[in-house]
Amino acid sequence: MLRETVRALADEKIAPRAAAADENEEFPWEVYKDLVAADLHAVHVPEAYGGAGADALATVIVIEEVARACASSSLIPAVNKLGTVPLLLSASEELKQRYLTPVARGEAMFSYALSEPEAGSDAASMKTRAVRDGDHYVLNGTKMWITNAGVSEYYTVMAVTDPSAGGRGISAFVVEKDDEGVSFGPKEKKLGIKGSPTRQVILENVRIPASRMIGEPGTGFKTALATLDHTRVTIAAQALGIAQGALDYALGYVKERKQFGKPIADFQGLQFMLADMAMKLEAARQLTYAAAAKSELAMNGTPVKDLTFFSSAAKCAASDAAMEITVDAVQLLGGYGYTRDFPVERMMRDAKITQIYEGTNQIQRVVMARQLLK
Numbered sequence: 350m351l352r353e354t355v356r357a358l359a360d361e362k363i364a365p366r367a368a369a370a371d372e373n374e375e376f377p378w379e380v381y382k383d384l385v386a387a388d389l390h391a392v393h394v395p396e397a398y399g400g401a402g403a404d405a406l407a408t409v410i411v412i413e414e415v416a417r418a419c420a421s422s423s424l425i426p427a428v429n430k431l432g433t434v435p436l437l438l439s440a441s442e443e444l445k446q447r448y449l450t451p452v453a454r455g456e457a458m459f460s461y462a463l464s465e466p467e468a469g470s471d472a473a474s475m476k477t478r479a480v481r482d483g484d485h486y487v488l489n490g491t492k493m494w495i496t497n498a499g500v501s502e503y504y505t506v507m508a509v510t511d512p513s514a515g516g517r518g519i520s521a522f523v524v525e526k527d528d529e530g531v532s533f534g535p536k537e538k539k540l541g542i543k544g545s546p547t548r549q550v551i552l553e554n555v556r557i558p559a560s561r562m563i564g565e566p567g568t569g570f571k572t573a574l575a576t577l578d579h580t581r582v583t584i585a586a587q588a589l590g591i592a593q594g595a596l597d598y599a600l601g602y603v604k605e606r607k608q609f610g611k612p613i614a615d616f617q618g619l620q621f622m623l624a625d626m627a628m629k630l631e632a633a634r635q636l637t638y639a640a641a642a643k644s645e646l647a648m649n650g651t652p653v654k655d656l657t658f659f660s661s662a663a664k665c666a667a668s669d670a671a672m673e674i675t676v677d678a679v680q681l682l683g684g685y686g687y688t689r690d691f692p693v694e695r696m697m698r699d700a701k702i703t704q705i706y707e708g709t710n711q712i713q714r715v716v717m718a719r720q721l722l723k
C-alpha cells in the first residue's frame with residue numbers, strides 16, 4: 350500500500366517536474382511541498398517528535414519510489430534522514446525535541462556535514478575546529494560537498510575538539526543556517542542530481558552553545574560512522590529507484606519501437622539484456638531490504654554485528670547495479686536514449702553519484718573487507 354501511494358504521487362507530481370529540476374539546476378520546492386503534504390519528506394522521524402515513525406524498510410520504499418521518478422527529489426527524505434540520525438543515535442532528549450519536530454512538520458530540512466576539501470574518504474583527517482569558550486564552542490573550517498546546503502536550516506557538523514586524539518578527538522554539533530558566521534559556497538556544477546544543491550558550508554567564528562554538541566566530546570566520528578551504517582541503506586534505495594525507473598522506461602520503449610518490421614523487444618539479444626537488468630536489480634533490492642531490516646533492529650537497540658557489512662554491501666551492490674542498468678537503458682533506446690527528450694540519460698547521469706557519495710564503492714569494499722577480516 351505504501352509503495353502504491355508513493356508511486357501514484359511520484360507519477361503524478363514528481364516525474365513531470367524531474368526534467369526541469371535537472372535542466373534548470375533548481376531545488377524542486379514544489380515537490381518538497383507535495384512531499385510535506387503527504388508526510389513523506391522525513392518519514393523516518395519517530396512519532397515522539399511528531400514524525401510519521403516509518404521503519405527503515407518503509408523509508409527505503411519511499412526513497413525508492415521517489416527516486417524512480419526523480420533522483421534529486423529522493424534526496425529530500427534521504428538527506429533529512431542522514432542529517433538527523435546522529436541526533437537519534439546520540440543526542441540529548443532536549444536536542445531531539447528542539448530539532449526533530451520542525452523537520453517532522455516540514456518547516457526545516459537537515460543536512461550532514463562530514464566531508465572537507467582535503468578529507469573525503471579519509472574523513473577523520475578533517476581540519477574544521479571547534480574550540481570551547483566558556484559555555485560555547487567556536488567553529489572554524491570549510492565543509493565540502495554538502496547536499497542540500499543552503500536549503501537546509503540545520504546541519505550536523507563534525508569538527509575537531511582535540512587535535513591530539515585523531516578520530517577520538519572529533520565531536521558532532523548542530524549548526525543552524527542562521528548562526529552568525531555560517532555561509533555557503535557557490536553551487537557545484539555537477540554531472541547529475543542537479544536538482545539537489547551541493548555546496549560548501551563555510552564556518553567563520555561560528556559561536557554556538559555547548560549544549561548543541563551531539564553526545565559526548567570525542568564521540569563525533571563514531572556517531573558519524575554509525576549514522577552511515579543506517580543511511581548507506583537509503584542511498585542503496587535511491588540507486589534501486591533510479592534503476593527501476595530506467596528499466597521500466599526501457600521495457601515500455603522496446604515494445605513500441607519497431608525495426609526490421611517488428612518491435613525491437615522481439616530480438617533475443619535485447620531480451621537477454623532486459624533479463625540481466627531485472628536480475629541485477631532484484632538481487633540488489635533483496636540485499637537492501639535485508640540491510641534495512643538489520644538497520645531497524647539496531648535503531649531499536651538490538652546489537653546487530655553485521656549491520657556495517659550489510660549496509661556497505663547494499664550500497665555497493667545497488668549503486669553498481671544502477672550504473673549498469675541505466676547505461677543499458679540508454680543502449681536499449683539507441684540514439685533517442687542519448688538525448689534529453691527521453692529520461693534515461695538523466696537517470697544514467699544521476700546513477701553515477703550513488704557509487705561515489707556516502708563513501709565511494711572502493712571505501713565500501715574497504716569497510717566490508719575489514720568486517721570480514723576482523
Ligand code: CAA
Pocket residue numbers: 428431461463464469470471472473496516517570571572574575576577578584657705706707708709712715716
Ligand atoms: N560504527 C561505529 N563506530 C565505528 C564504525 C561504525 N560503523 N566503524 C568504525 N568505528 C569506530 C572504530 O571502532 C574506531 O573507534 P576507536 O577510535 O575507538 O578505535 C573509530 O570509529 C575509527 O574507525 P577506523 O579506525 O576504522 O577509521 P578510519 O579513519 O580508518 O576510517 C573509513 C574508516 C571506513 C574509511 C571511514 O573514514 C569512511 O567511512 N570514509 C568514507 C567517508 C564517507 O562515507 N563519507 C560520507 C559523507 S556523507 C555523503 O556523502 C552524503 C550523501 O550521500 C548525500
Ligand code: FAD
Pocket residue numbers: 460461462463464466467468469470471493494495496497539542547702705706707708709710711712715
Ligand atoms: P577521495 O577520497 O579523494 O577519493 C578519490 C579516489 O580514491 C576515489 O576513487 C576513492 O574511492 C579512492 N580511494 C580513496 N581512498 C582509498 C582507499 N583507501 N582504498 C582504495 N581507494 C581509495 N559529504 C558530506 O559530508 N555530506 C554530504 O551531504 C555530501 N554530499 C555529497 C554530494 C555530492 C554530489 C558529492 C559529489 C559528494 C558528497 N559528499 C558529501 C562527499 C562524498 O562523500 C565524498 O565525495 C566521498 O566520500 C569521496 O571523497 P572525495 O571526493 O574526497 O574523494
